[in-house]
Amino acid sequence: MLRLSKKTDYALMAMKHLASDPRHRAASAREIAETYDIPVELMAKVLTRLVRSGLLTSHQGIHGGYKLAQPPAATSVAAVIEAIDGPLTMTACTPGDHRCDQFSKCTVRDPLHRIRDRIAAILAECSISEIAADPGPSAPPVTVMPSPVVRRASALSAASREP
Amino acid sequence: MLRLSKKTDYALMAMKHLASDPRHRAASAREIAETYDIPVELMAKVLTRLVRSGLLTSHQGIHGGYKLAQPPAATSVAAVIEAIDGPLTMTACTPGDHRCDQFSKCTVRDPLHRIRDRIAAILAECSISEIAADPGPSAPPVTVMPSPVVRRASALSAASREP
DNA sequence: TTAAGATACGACCAGATAAGTCGGATATTT
DNA sequence: AAATATCCGACTTATCTGGTCGTATCTTAA
Numbered sequence: 001m002l003r004l005s006k007k008t009d010y011a012l013m014a015m016k017h018l019a020s021d022p023r024h025r026a027a028s029a030r031e032i033a034e035t036y037d038i039p040v041e042l043m044a045k046v047l048t049r050l051v052r053s054g055l056l057t058s059h060q061g062i063h064g065g066y067k068l069a070q071p072p073a074a075t076s077v078a079a080v081i082e083a084i085d086g087p088l089t090m091t092a093c094t095p096g097d098h099r100c101d102q103f104s105k106c107t108v109r110d111p112l113h114r115i116r117d118r119i120a121a122i123l124a125e126c127s128i129s130e131i132a133a134d135p136g137p138s139a140p141p142v143t144v145m146p147s148p149v150v151r152r153a154s155a156l157s158a159a160s161r162e163p
Numbered sequence: 164m165l166r167l168s169k170k171t172d173y174a175l176m177a178m179k180h181l182a183s184d185p186r187h188r189a190a191s192a193r194e195i196a197e198t199y200d201i202p203v204e205l206m207a208k209v210l211t212r213l214v215r216s217g218l219l220t221s222h223q224g225i226h227g228g229y230k231l232a233q234p235p236a237a238t239s240v241a242a243v244i245e246a247i248d249g250p251l252t253m254t255a256c257t258p259g260d261h262r263c264d265q266f267s268k269c270t271v272r273d274p275l276h277r278i279r280d281r282i283a284a285i286l287a288e289c290s291i292s293e294i295a296a297d298p299g300p301s302a303p304p305v306t307v308m309p310s311p312v313v314r315r316a317s318a319l320s321a322a323s324r325e326p
Numbered sequence: 327t328t329a330a331g332a333t334a335c336g337a338c339c340a341g342a343t344a345a346g347t348c349g350g351a352t353a354t355t356t
Numbered sequence: 357a358a359a360t361a362t363c364c365g366a367c368t369t370a371t372c373t374g375g376t377c378g379t380a381t382c383t384t385a386a
Binding site: 060062 | 372373374375376377381382383384385
């Protein structure tokens with residue numbers, strides 16, 4: 001049904017989360033997972049794949065976590081999808097992969113592959129910064145905090161540990 | 164992985180098959196299925212869905228079969244996909260369908276939905292005639308049969324009924 | 327040096343979805 | 357009446373995906 005896997009959704013949410021943090025702190029898997037009600041272990045698995053693909057950097061240890069490896073505008077949605085789900089293919093048989101039963105007789109492979117390329121182009125053009133530009137569900141369209149004073153409570157502990 | 168279902172592949176192959184026949188004959192499920200090594204019952208199931216969606220017309224009886232309901236240029240790939248797989252959604256949660264666990268906290272739903280629209284536009288622009296314009300795998304660019312003599316055996320019964 | 331908090335990795339399970347099968351009903355032409 | 361079709365639903369099987377678990381390793385702070 002031309003559907004993205006849920007892991008990819010999680011990956012995009014994580015990328016957006018990291019891209020939206022104005023201070024570019026490292027965020028732990030737990031932090032991200034709990035923010036969006038995602039199972040922690042699953043989030044961790046997704047994040048490590050993003051690291052392996054070079055989209056994130058990770059740092060172990062007590063104040064470790066994940067950071068974007070590149071500025072948000074430099075990472076495309078296509079890259080995220082491919083990091084999680086592998087190369088994006090619309091059909092069972094790609095040119096070169098003959099595993100499909102109908103490979104020899106298939107008449108729609110090439111036309112579909114051209115369509116795939118057009119879709120891939122769209123996904124390659126769309127960057128994480130474009131995703132991040134969109135306000136969240138209940139998030140009001142506020143880009144900057146009203147005043148530095150409001151950074152209390154949850155923001156405090158985070159702010160205090162960065163010198 | 165953004166993949167089309169195999170049934171959709173079969174549907175497109177059938178549509179192309181019907182669109183490529185210069186005489187616009189009705190083709191039976193068996194004929195199409197055997198041409199491309201597709202299980203007959205499955206092909207039949209796919210074809211009836213295309214009928215229900217108004218993309219094909221069917222005719223029962225001894226020389227029945229399926230025909231395109233519209234000229235190939237008037238049917239989009241998007242219509243075929245939706246006939247088989249239902250409305251094309253990239254994500255688990257569409258606006259209005261709250262079944263996703265992360266619905267309330269999801270930050271990527273709207274941006275992804277915009278991407279979905281762009282992809283849908285591409286699929287809506289691409290017609291069956293565009294698919295049919297592409298020559299098959301080993302099929303040489305031959306539109307007409309070399310000579311009427313070759314139409315034997317399986318072709319005979321089909322050919323003899325058209326005056 | 328030790329404990330805590332973090333990533334990394336692989337194996338595993340369960341539920342959902344897709345692919346394919348089967349049996350029977352109905353329609354139409356010869 | 358027989359042959360060839362579509363039509364329909366239920367069923368089985370296989371594959372994929374989401375999610376879980378256990379463990380090892382790394383890094384910082386006390």
